[in-house]
Amino acid sequence: MTQPLLPDLPGLSIEQITLTDGVITVLAQSHTTQASCPACTSLSSRIHSRYERILFDLPWSGRIVRLVVQVRRFLCLQPTCPRKTFAEAIPAVAERYARRTIRLKEVLESLALALGGEQGSRLAAALRMRCSPDTLLRLLRRLPDDPVEPPRVVSLDDWAWRRGHRYGTLICDLERHRRLDILPDREAASVAAWLKRYPSIEIISRDRSDTYATAARIGAPQAIQVTDRWHLLKNLSEALQRCLSHHLSMDRKQQTRELLEAPPVLQGKRTPYLSPLQKQTVQLHRTERVARYEQALALRKQGLSHQAIAESVGVGPQHGSALDGGWSFPRTQKA
Numbered sequence: 001m002t003q004p005l006l007p008d009l010p011g012l013s014i015e016q017i018t019l020t021d022g023v024i025t026v027l028a029q030s031h032t033t034q035a036s037c038p039a040c041t042s043l044s045s046r047i048h049s050r051y052e053r054i055l056f057d058l059p060w061s062g063r064i065v066r067l068v069v070q071v072r073r074f075l076c077l078q079p080t081c082p083r084k085t086f087a088e089a090i091p092a093v094a095e096r097y098a099r100r101t102i103r104l105k106e107v108l109e110s111l112a113l114a115l116g117g118e119q120g121s122r123l124a125a126a127l128r129m130r131c132s133p134d135t136l137l138r139l140l141r142r143l144p145d146d147p148v149e150p151p152r153v154v155s156l157d158d159w160a161w162r163r164g165h166r167y168g169t170l171i172c173d174l175e176r177h178r179r180l181d182i183l184p185d186r187e188a189a190s191v192a193a194w195l196k197r198y199p200s201i202e203i204i205s206r207d208r209s210d211t212y213a214t215a216a217r218i219g220a221p222q223a224i225q226v227t228d229r230w231h232l233l234k235n236l237s238e239a240l241q242r243c244l245s246h247h248l249s250m251d252r253k254q255q256t257r258e259l260l261e262a263p264p265v266l267q268g269k270r271t272p273y274l275s276p277l278q279k280q281t282v283q284l285h286r287t288e289r290v291a292r293y294e295q296a297l298a299l300r301k302q303g304l305s306h307q308a309i310a311e312s313v314g315v316g317p318q319h320g321s322a323l324d325g326g327w328s329f330p331r332t333q334k335a
């Protein structure tokens with residue numbers, strides 16, 4: 001019954017399936033009778049011991065699946081072989097020393113390729129295939145590079161190993177939109193040496209530096225050098241800025257000259273708007289101030305001191321001292 005459900009476990013016979021705490025455990029056993037030594041490749045059928053290998057597999061219906069495989073350890077029969085014993089491999093199910101089945105590893109690789117470490121790890125956890133971001137990135141790094149086809153259109157650009165400190169050269173295939181190589185430095189000699197390996201190169205897109213121009217001239221003299229789109233736009237924006245700033249400065253100078261030549265425009269004093277009630281209040285205050293002033297003058301004529309005048313008219317001593325010939329109470333002008 002269970003074997004048709006697990007068709008991708010060749011060489012293993014399923015003994016038992018249990019469900020504990022939401023984890024499905026599949027007990028399986030290898031039924032090969034002999035195995036090949038990984039050191040000397042000689043076959044052996046002499047069993048030394050048995051042990052259990054635990055492999056995580058693709059989840060079933062949202063449940064984690066654990067494969068517990070009983071594998072055998074064989075004795076190597078070659079007297080000259082440095083390995084005395086070796087564990088049998090289950091190459092169709094898992095790689096040597098791996099803790100995941102090949103099919104689970106392939107799904108995780110697809111997640112890492114599509115989403116990267118952090119996002120891939122989150123989705124993997126939601127799909128019950130727990131895997132840390134670091135492990136996903138490690139799986140990515142182990143993926144073999146695709147064979148490099150002879151490139152025709154390549155780009156040369158700076159690659160910051162550490163921004164502001166150390167730079168290399170990033171070389172991309174612009175037709176296939178993929179990275180071809182990252183050189184450890186951005187020296188003309190290293191770039192030229194790399195370009196010489198590919199006589200198929202016809203077009204080189206590069207920045208405005210002399211280094212890459214020299215490298216392209218030496219390494220791929222057959223290729224046409226073009227400026228990449230980003231640098232073309234940068235050239236254009238810089239040219240526009242130079243042109244416009246010249247015109248703007250001329251305009252500003254003209255405006256300044258006109259301002260200096262024109263007669264000054266004086267702004268009239270604006271009187272604040274007052275409501276009828278506010279006007280009446282202002283007038284009352286003014287009348288009261290004038291009356292107080294006249295009273296103070298009359299008292300002064302009678303020879304009173306400024307302290308006595310201040311007390312009499314009901315103002316503070318500082319106002320009183322102003323009565324004694326101060327500026328705030330000019331004798332000829334009423335407040």
Ligand SMILES: [Zn+2]
Pocket residue numbers: 037038039040041042076077078081082083
């Ligand atoms: Zn051996």
